[in-house]
Amino acid sequence: MIKMDLKQYSEELLQLIKLGKVKDAKKLNALKAKLAEKYGFKEIPTNPTIMRFLGKSPEIKALLPKKPVRSLSGINVVAIMAKPHRCPGHCIYCPSSQIDVATPKSYTGREPATMRALQANFDPKTQVSERIRQLTETGHKANKLEIIIMGGTFLSTELSYQKEFVKQAIDAVTGKHSKNLEEAKLQAETSQRRITGITFETRPDYCRKIHVNRMLSFGATRCELGVQILNDAVYKKIRRGHTVKDVVLATRLLKDAGLKVCYHCMPGLPYANETLDLKSFKKMFSSEDFRPDNLKIYPCLVIKGTKLYELYLQNKYEPLSTEKAARLIAKVKKFVPPWVRIMRVQRDIPSQLIEAGVKKSNLRQIVQEYMQRKGWKCNCIRCRExxxxxxxxxxxxxxxxxxxxxxxxxxxxxxxxxxxxxxxxxxxxxxxxxxxxxxxxxxxxxxxxxxxxxxxxxxxxxxxxxxxxxxxxxxxxxxxxxxxxxxxxxxxxxxxxxxxxxxxxxxxxxxxxxxxxxxxxxxxxxx
Structure with missing residues (x-):
């Protein structure tokens, strides 16, 4: 989309609203789609993009509401991404960039957070500032923010880069220009805009004492571990590069340091099946060695350029369909304890990049509808907030x-x-x-x-x-x-x-x- 075309698109939309052509969100969405076709846009411009060109017009703000779900849990999330770097893992399912420029491992370049990072050239300060601007323009109070640092295994990058990246991210929230990380953290304690938490994504084998101590020195409050499945045989075949023992150790170190623990889980992996997946999820909560505080469930997807894609073409792998994934996740939600929060049930990858697997973007809704038909209830934190x-x-x-x-x-x-x-x-x-x-x-x-x-x-x-x-x-x-x-x-x-x-x-x-x-x-x- 060309910037000038976006401006004209937005201004025409505003004029039609002022003329009384739009009365509700449904008619607005239809008009947005019609105008997008007129201007030759492949995608319909997002509400934050439109509001950027129209400023604080009361007519447009009334019809382009914020998404309150994003802040009703008590926080607003600012997800930022580190620069592309070599990940220590060699997982056969892990995608690389699907665009002309490099992206961090496991990201295609088409996810919203990745696109924001690319526009900012992976500069942390720009990423945070831009996200805050988007939040405020769409009506959110960006006064309490949780920062999530994504992008491969951040803790495997150079230490000097890690320190500077975190410092710049904190400075973007506080509006200060700190001399070093310690000064940035100190200023964040009393700034007008507050950081309520910082989350790091890492692998279980990059979560030893040295890594946990480093995360704490960066102001961390939560760690998200790429666990995928609790099965050493599957780990070996998918070239995961760590063992279940690494998960046990990492979980204990994080909890004993006071950090919250989130597991990333991937049902439908090659060499696994529904029985093994369910066994893994049940083990997470029946065994004292695990019991994470949060879960993110990402069904395995087939993306071009991966070893998994080659297996798929050879008819040696079949991913979970939307229906099978929904049924499995519903069974998991049925026995999840009340002290666990299921944060997500799907990766934010555009469907056109998915060769096979769950392509529908409303998987959580499909899971909920399946549970309603079965008369099942989920007692996780998110479902009861x-x-x-x-x-x-x-x-x-x-x-x-x-x-x-x-x-x-x-x-x-x-x-x-x-x-x-x-x-x-x-x-x-x-x-x-x-x-x-x-x-x-x-x-x-x-x-x-x-x-x-x-x-x-x-x-x-x-x-x-x-x-x-x-x-x-x-x-x-x-x-x-x-x-x-x-x-x-x-x-x-x-x-x-x-x-x-x-x-x-x-x-x-x-x-x-x-x-x-x-x-x-x-x-x-x-x-």
């Missing part, structure tokens, strides 16, 4: 909230999942992950310390000090969960100290309101 359910189903909040506590063993420690929910446990408002480690390798976490790995109140992110009658945030739920976690640590487990791993921009909340003090990458206080 009160704000999401109110938006999607029109369910009103109930005044009666109950405090629940789910205790379970995981990775040589005890996990206590505290949550405020309605009595039926169908609506979740806030939750806390308290861990009692047997022995952490971090000097800040002694054998007399407990650690809070996550404290979250769901719902629309509010500005610092802002209050809304209908909102969930800023109602004291987080404070109540923190006090209960402190009580349990002291009275039940005889702990003398509480350590919290929080986002850089949340540390001040613990210091000012609850008397915590900085201690390395954490905040802590005596109980």
């Amino acid at each position: 009160a704000a999401l359910r109110k938006f999607k189903e029109g369910i009103e909040y109930e005044p009666e909230l109950k405090l629940f506590s789910d205790n379970y063993r995981a990775s040589h420690g005890t996990e206590i999942f505290l949550s405020f929910e309605n009595p039926e446990r169908s609506l979740l408002f806030a939750y806390c992950r308290l861990r009692i480690p047997e022995q952490s390798f971090r000097k800040e976490i002694s054998n007399k310390a407990a650690i809070i790995r996550e404290l979250r109140v769901v719902g629309e992110p509010l500005l610092l000090g802002e209050h809304k009658e209908e909102a969930i945030q800023h109602k004291g739920l987080g404070a109540a969960l923190l006090r209960e976690a402190e009580r349990i640590a002291k009275e039940t487990f005889d702990k003398k100290e509480m350590v919290v791993l929080s986002g850089l921009g949340v540390k001040e909340y613990y210091r000012k309101k609850f008397g915590y003090k900085n201690k390395g990458p954490y905040v802590h206080k005596k109980l």
